[in-house]
Amino acid sequence: MASDKSLLSTELEEDEALYKQMLLRATQEIQSRLPSAPESKQIRPQPGFCIKTRTSENTKIFINICKSDHIPAPPDLSEQELVSILESDDPSGYRVPMSLGEPHAEIDNGGSGCTAYDIVINNSFFDKIKSNELFREFFVTVAMEGLENKYEMDLSREWRMLKNRKIMGSIFDQNIRTNSKPIIQEVDTSSSQPLQSKPLISEVQCSPVVPEYTIMAEPAQGHPSFLVAEISLPKVSSVRSLVLDLGEDRVVLWGRPDLYHLDIFIPHNIIQEESGAQFNKSSKVLTITMPVQPV
Structure with a gap:
């Protein structure tokens, strides 16, 4: 019996080692398809209007709302459609692309120091919030x-x-990514070429199911270089029904229509712009590869 247990233990260790090798190979294959650095370009925002508020510590804050055609516009909605989204169970379904600039120190009209931030949005959406109070309050x-x-x-x-002023202080150039991350690649085992699809925005009306998932670290010991999440989505037929958002330490996934919703925190901070995802149509598994920020 002792020899049988020893043999079983050896087989399990060999299987585990083989699985880790396969996982690492898959991770390297996915990572090789990603660009080494996100493509970006520098833009010069145009002044729009400035708002004044305060922090919880009563510090004055100025926010310069700027505009640029280099920022994509959100979906064009009517007031009624916006109200319907805001009253829904998932008001985050309507997203506004924007570029958040770094804080910069300025001097206000009274000669006191203050902090200003530049936020850049699309020109057409700027015109909308400038003329529409509801959209302005929302934005x-x-x-x-x-x-x-x-x-x-x-x-x-x-x-x-x-x-009496469009901006507080100066407006600084900003670097924006020219490609959206992450793009989910659809993998069909019957085809050698993966398909790509950009996520769509829609309103979620029902309570979806939390899918089964696993998160593995590579290497398993010490500070990992990668995290690999595998999410089982048996009811999903196409990558076009998936919306994936990666935060610094958070994974949010929607499977439409009202199929799945996953919102979890992960144990390490990741490099969002270098992360990638693949959905296998045959196995119905979404694999997300997330490089971990070094210590």
């Missing part, structure tokens, strides 16, 4: 949430638009 709320999440601060929702 300012979304913009403040973006600044809070990026710079870990709390902003008052009481704000006012400056009447």
Whole structure:
């Protein structure tokens, strides 16, 4: 019996080692298809209008709302459609592309120091929020949430638009990515060429199911170089029904229509712009490869 147990243990160790080798090979294959660095370009935003608010510590904050044709426009909605989304169970279904600039120190009209941020949006969407109060209120709320999440601060929702100046201080050039990350690649074992599809935006009306998933680290010991998530999605027929968002330490996945929803935090901070995802149509498994930020 002792020899049988020893043999079984050896077989299990060999299977585990073989699996790790296969996982590493798959990770390297996916990573080789990704660009070494995100493509980007520098843009010069145009001034729009400036709003003033305060932090929870009563520090004055100015937000320069700028515009540029290099920023993509969000879907064109009517007021009624926007209200319907905001009243739904998933108001995050409507996303506004924007570029959040770094804070810069300025001097206000009273000669006191203050902090200003530049936020750049599409020209046509800027015209819409400038003329439509509902869209303007919605956008300012979304913009403040973006600044809070990026710079870990709390902003008052009481704000006012400056009447006599379009910007506070100077507007700085910004670097924006020219490609959207992550793109989910669809893999069909019957075809040698993967298909690519950009995620779509839609309103989610029902309560979807949390899919089964596993997250593996490579290497398994110490600080990993990669995290690989495998998510089972047996009811998904096409990558076009998937919407994937990767945060620094968070994975959010929607499978439409109302099939799946996964929102989990991961144990390490990842490099979002170098992450990639593949959906295998045969196995119905979404594999996400996430390089881990070094210590």
